[in-house]
Amino acid sequence: MIADATATLESAGVESARNDAELLAAFVLGVSRGRLALIDRATAEQRDAFVRLVARRRDREPLQYVMGTAAFRYLDVAVGPGAFVPRPETELLAGWGVDLARELTEPVVVDLCAGPGPIALSVAHEVPTATVYAVEKSPAALSWLRRNAAELAPRTHVVAGDVTDPALLRDLRGVVDVLLSNPPYVPEGTPVPPEVARFDPATAVFGGPDGLTVVRPVIARAAELLRPGGGLAIEHDEEHATALPELLRADGRFDRIERHVDLTGRPRFTTARRSTDTAPWQTGSS
Numbered sequence: 658m659i660a661d662a663t664a665t666l667e668s669a670g671v672e673s674a675r676n677d678a679e680l681l682a683a684f685v686l687g688v689s690r691g692r693l694a695l696i697d698r699a700t701a702e703q704r705d706a707f708v709r710l711v712a713r714r715r716d717r718e719p720l721q722y723v724m725g726t727a728a729f730r731y732l733d734v735a736v737g738p739g740a741f742v743p744r745p746e747t748e749l750l751a752g753w754g755v756d757l758a759r760e761l762t763e764p765v766v767v768d769l770c771a772g773p774g775p776i777a778l779s780v781a782h783e784v785p786t787a788t789v790y791a792v793e794k795s796p797a798a799l800s801w802l803r804r805n806a807a808e809l810a811p812r813t814h815v816v817a818g819d820v821t822d823p824a825l826l827r828d829l830r831g832v833v834d835v836l837l838s839n840p841p842y843v844p845e846g847t848p849v850p851p852e853v854a855r856f857d858p859a860t861a862v863f864g865g866p867d868g869l870t871v872v873r874p875v876i877a878r879a880a881e882l883l884r885p886g887g888g889l890a891i892e893h894d895e896e897h898a899t900a901l902p903e904l905l906r907a908d909g910r911f912d913r914i915e916r917h918v919d920l921t922g923r924p925r926f927t928t929a930r931r932s933t934d935t936a937p938w939q940t941g942s943s
């Protein structure tokens with residue numbers, strides 16, 4: 658079954674064909690992937706279910722949609738139509754936020770562009786003393802976020818909001834300790850794999866002509882919401898390794914700007930601290 662599925666997926670251009678076939682088989686059989694070799698038969702229902710799931714993957718539906726969850730740090734985040742599939746590289750940004758929040762007493766943490774919630778819910782799960790706000794605009798993504806929050810970290814505050822709104826989280830101005838964001842950042846027109854083009858919502862992936870349309874307001878909101886000394890991390894396209902630090906410098910309200918690479922060595926997120934010498938209500942230069 659797995660060999661046939663692997664061949665089917667390979668012929669459809671799925672790069673991780675054997676991996677995906679094994680994970681789908683383990684999913685259908687209700688065992689971990691490592692125990693597959695111990696299973697010597699499948700029922701007719703299990704075989705039919707496997708063939709149906711492999712066909713969905715053959716049509717380039719993301720593996721995580723087919724299985725209903727995406728593994729992210731210590732959580733299985735529920736995903737499906739309307740939800741951006743959490744990526745492994747984002748675990749590093751979430752980890753940076755977790756480490757910083759752990760150093761603080763009862764930190765206030767905000768996740769802008771939360772999607773189904775991997776970053777916010779990881780912080781809430783791993784730092785129980787944190788008060789976490791997860792902000793998302795898309796109604797479909799919000800319903801996944803609410804469902805995941807209820808299941809995985811019920812104390813999380815889910816906020817329906819738009820990062821371009823200057824009044825967003827007004828009551829938290831100048832008191833946020835850690836602000837994390839993985840906004841849409843792919844420049845319009847960039848070729849993307851079929852899974853992304855057909856299934857990830859376009860508004861979750863593309864960030865305008867230069868990819869920075871949503872990043873700019875995220876920086877403005879961060880400058881307003883963070884307390885002096887508070888930490889900011891923004892994920893970005895590898896092409897933005899220079900542009901993002903420049904935007905932060907141009908804003909004038911950040912210091913300690915640092916670039917971080919992902920597991921493949923590509924520039925993936927930038928961190929900064931809200932500088933202590935400008936008040937939250939002072940606007941930056943951009």
Ligand SMILES: C[S@@+](CC[C@H](N)C(=O)[O-])C[C@H]1O[C@@H](n2cnc3c(N)ncnc32)[C@H](O)[C@@H]1O
Pocket residue numbers: 741742743744747769770771772773774775776792793794795798818819820821838839840841842860861862871
């Ligand atoms: C790249 S996805 C990231 C989702 C999640 N944080 C993650 O890391 O997997 C970007 C998310 O930003 C949301 N988004 C796009 N524009 C937004 C805006 N103006 N205000 C709030 N959320 C927005 C999208 O709906 C999408 O869920």
